[in-house]
Amino acid sequence: MSPNSHFGFDTDRFCWKLIHEGPDAIIYADFGGLIRFWNHGAERIFGYSAKEAIGMSLDLIMPENLRARHWTAYGETMRTGKTRYGDGDVLAVPALGKGGTRISIEFTIFPYRHADGTLQGVGAILRDVTKRFEETKALREEIIALRKEGAARQTSPPNPSPG
Secondary structure: OOOOEEOOEEHHHHHHHHHHHOOOEEEEEEOOOEEEEEOHHHHHHHOOOHHHHOOOEHHHHOOHHHHHHHHHHHHHHHHHOOOOOOOOOOEEEEEEOHHHOEEEEEEEEEEEEOOOOOEEEEEEEEEEOHHHHHHHHHHHHHHHHHHHHHHHHHHOOOOOOOO
16 A cells, blocks of 8 residues: 555545645745646636746736735735734635636635745635625625615604594
8 A cells, every 4th residue: 555545545646636626726826926836726716727827926816906915914924934814714805807807705825834844935725705795795785775674664654544
């Protein structure tokens, strides 16, 4: 039995398939914020092929109004080796697809270190939650409208009965 199989299960093959072909986006950006890994899920979610994305800045998928805050935090993470989001916290932000299409994503990040412990970059697992975000937003708007309607009914005088 090989060290990378468990009771006949090929863990190396499984991990490769999961990382490369899984439905969620998996992206890795190096120390300078350049994309170095872009899987099939990232192609599906963002619309860019790996050939188009690899070597590009993370700005490719980041709305312009979020870039300054992102790069400040990214630089701090690369400088200190620490992130406040590295313990499985799920972050939700807007992102950009090919052609400037706005999408809503949720993601987790994980600092990637060289064998000697040196921080090399950051990996992320991302999921497109645009449909759920839009449905939730519509429900919130409906609730607000219903509350306003109910409040208006409570403050208006009753209609006198004809008689």
